[in-house]
Amino acid sequence: MASPIAMAAASFLISCLVVVVVLASGASAQLSSTFYDTSCPNALSTIRTAAVAQEPRMGASLLRLHFHDCFVQGCDASVLLNDTNGGEQNALPNAGSLRGFGVVDSIKAQLEALCPQTVSCADILTVAARDSVVALGGPSWTVPLGRRDSTNSSATMANSDLPPPQFNLSQLIPAFQNKNLDTTDLVALSGAHTIGQARCTTFRDHITEPNINATFAASLRANCPATGGDKPTTTWRRWTPRRPTPSTTPTSATWCPRGGLLHSDQELFNNGSTDSIVRNFASNAAAFTSAFATAMIKMGNLQPLTGAQGQIRTNCWRVNSS
Numbered sequence: 001m002a003s004p005i006a007m008a009a010a011s012f013l014i015s016c017l018v019v020v021v022v023l024a025s026g027a028s029a030q031l032s033s034t035f036y037d038t039s040c041p042n043a044l045s046t047i048r049t050a051a052v053a054q055e056p057r058m059g060a061s062l063l064r065l066h067f068h069d070c071f072v073q074g075c076d077a078s079v080l081l082n083d084t085n086g087g088e089q090n091a092l093p094n095a096g097s098l099r100g101f102g103v104v105d106s107i108k109a110q111l112e113a114l115c116p117q118t119v120s121c122a123d124i125l126t127v128a129a130r131d132s133v134v135a136l137g138g139p140s141w142t143v144p145l146g147r148r149d150s151t152n153s154s155a156t157m158a159n160s161d162l163p164p165p166q167f168n169l170s171q172l173i174p175a176f177q178n179k180n181l182d183t184t185d186l187v188a189l190s191g192a193h194t195i196g197q198a199r200c201t202t203f204r205d206h207i208t209e210p211n212i213n214a215t216f217a218a219s220l221r222a223n224c225p226a227t228g229g230d231k232p233t234t235t236w237r238r239w240t241p242r243r244p245t246p247s248t249t250p251t252s253a254t255w256c257p258r259g260g261l262l263h264s265d266q267e268l269f270n271n272g273s274t275d276s277i278v279r280n281f282a283s284n285a286a287a288f289t290s291a292f293a294t295a296m297i298k299m300g301n302l303q304p305l306t307g308a309q310g311q312i313r314t315n316c317w318r319v320n321s322s
Contacts, residue, residue, distance in 0.1 A: 036118070
């Protein structure tokens with residue numbers, strides 16, 4: 001899901017849902033939603049105010065940044081470290097496409113003024129992802145807090161652990177299982193593909209495949225030439241249960257089975273083991289609501305550094321000097 005979440009493009013799954021509202025809570029044994037209540041009581045409100053810039057696309061970018069952080073050595077803000085020696089930012093799934101670093105740096109600067117070396121960059125990114133989705137009209141969930149920041153970043157791990165948009169279902173499932181995320185989590189997290197923009201390069205091959213709706217494919221080819229055209233072209237301004245194309249907003253459920261923009265999206269509903277999950281979510285908004293909240297919390301709790309592990313970086317883009 002590297003590029004899928006990364007580009008936050010349209011998902012056939014959510015195109016069939018009616019409404020999405022998530023109200024959930026949860027915390028791992030190591031994290032707590034009240035972690036900053038005493039040490040920095042205004043932390044969450046500060047993040048919420050600054051999370052989504054005036055540019056609507058930023059919300060999707062912050063959500064993608066959170067995913068790309070957590071899938072590589074856990075949710076430890078390693079993706080935020082400037083790439084000076086084989087770090088994650090120049091890994092194949094990230095180079096030239098990750099965005100939102102300036103927003104996170106701005107939030108961090110505000111929090112450092114309020115509560116020096118208290119709120120981790122990893123927590124900032126996790127909360128900002130949630131708040132971005134909410135600001136764009138999407139679901140909410142309770143974020144367990146108390147993560148600390150890593151002191152290293154790995155391009156090698158990013159290249160191996162982030163699933164690309166070309167993956168088949170047989171590749172997606174183990175990629176998520178390796179992160180203790182099951183097939184329900186896989187399908188639910190694909191709901192993030194209803195916000196943001198997609199670059200032509202991520203879906204150019206898929207829109208020539210036979211298992212995509214012909215009308216949908218034709219509308220995409222109008223903005224996706226056979227070569228070039230790698231600027232973000234397909235835009236979603238808010239979280240929505242429908243799948244807008246660049247020029248129209250089709251609402252017919254008949255588009256659902258073959259309306260996946262990315263190959264990996266379509267694989268979730270392509271006569272495979274996840275078809276039943278898609279059908280359930282498409283017909284039962286409450287089921288998707290619960291699954292999405294659970295999946296986001298599970299992903300946010302991947303291998304957090306806590307206690308004396310790691311550090312609280314003063315600047316998210318560099319490790320604290322000794």
